[in-house]
Amino acid sequence: MGSFEHYNKHVEEIKNQFYHLTKHQYLQTYLPRPVVDEDKIRFLYAMLNENLSEKDAQLFTLSALLVQAGLDIHEEVSLHEVQSDSLRKKRQLTVLAGDYYVGLYYHMLAKHKHVPLIQVISNTIQEINEVKMNTYENHDRKYEDLEETVSIIETGLMQNIADYFEQSAWKELIKDFFYLKRLVSEKLEWLSGKKTPLLKSIIKDTLQLEDAVGIIEQKVEEVKDRLIKNSKAVTSIEAFITWHIDQVSDHAFYENVAKGE
Numbered sequence: 428m429g430s431f432e433h434y435n436k437h438v439e440e441i442k443n444q445f446y447h448l449t450k451h452q453y454l455q456t457y458l459p460r461p462v463v464d465e466d467k468i469r470f471l472y473a474m475l476n477e478n479l480s481e482k483d484a485q486l487f488t489l490s491a492l493l494v495q496a497g498l499d500i501h502e503e504v505s506l507h508e509v510q511s512d513s514l515r516k517k518r519q520l521t522v523l524a525g526d527y528y529v530g531l532y533y534h535m536l537a538k539h540k541h542v543p544l545i546q547v548i549s550n551t552i553q554e555i556n557e558v559k560m561n562t563y564e565n566h567d568r569k570y571e572d573l574e575e576t577v578s579i580i581e582t583g584l585m586q587n588i589a590d591y592f593e594q595s596a597w598k599e600l601i602k603d604f605f606y607l608k609r610l611v612s613e614k615l616e617w618l619s620g621k622k623t624p625l626l627k628s629i630i631k632d633t634l635q636l637e638d639a640v641g642i643i644e645q646k647v648e649e650v651k652d653r654l655i656k657n658s659k660a661v662t663s664i665e666a667f668i669t670w671h672i673d674q675v676s677d678h679a680f681y682e683n684v685a686k687g688e
Contacts, residue, residue, distance in 0.1 A: 438468050441485055445492050448531055454524050457517055461496040473667060474597040490532040491584055494548055497529035498555060544591060551587045555580055570628040577625060581605045596661045600668060607650045611675055614643050
């Protein structure tokens with residue numbers, strides 16, 4: 428993967444490009460600017476740079492981030508009827524912003540004639556939207572079903588890009604790492620009193636309501652162990668995965684301290 432300093436330089440460049448491309452004065456008068464998950468930059472670029480040039484790795488990473496920004500902001504569109512003109516305008520602009528970000532990715536890849544990858548991403552957008560609709564319609568689901576659903580929503584795009592570039596080991600690592608992040612985040616929400624559907628399904632399936640936190644922590648450790656085991660199969664990235672797991676764990680620890688847990 429090259430030196431850590433060299434790698435971080437590219438991550439910072441991609442992040443700056445993302446914020447430059449998504450800067451839109453009119454949209455951001457009414458909407459917050461999109462936020463990029465730096466871990467997604469790190470995983471995408473590290474995976475793509477294994478077999479591609481730095482230029483292509485940056486291009487495809489940035490394209491994926493723009494698509495993810497579009498998917499994320501569309502997630503914020505209210506499905507309920509709105510009464511006021513201001514809320515109606517905000518909803519319309521939210522839809523337009525999502526379409527704008529997705530349009531940016533399409534323009535970038537089409538300009539460089541990466542049509543097959545455009546098709547992969549287009550199919551993935553449809554797949555993720557269908558999964559989201561099924562989630563809204565079915566609230567009583569088993570943990571295994573929700574785990575798969577969350578993984579598709581969180582990293583379906585990254586997983587399909589990994590498939591496209593024949594990076595099967597990275598696909599599993601991406602799936603597990605970002606699911607781990609989601610579990611840790613929802614565990615903190617649970618501790619603050621918010622009962623999320625994913626964690627409620629864990630508790631319901633185990634039927635151990637008296638030790639909810641312990642059961643959730645057990646799931647967190649299971650995903651961690653799986654990540655560590657799978658990373659050992661690719662020695663060149665074992666340290667990369669371990670470092671990121673430690674970062675997630677440290678963040679959760681300090682959040683707990685701040686909450687007085």
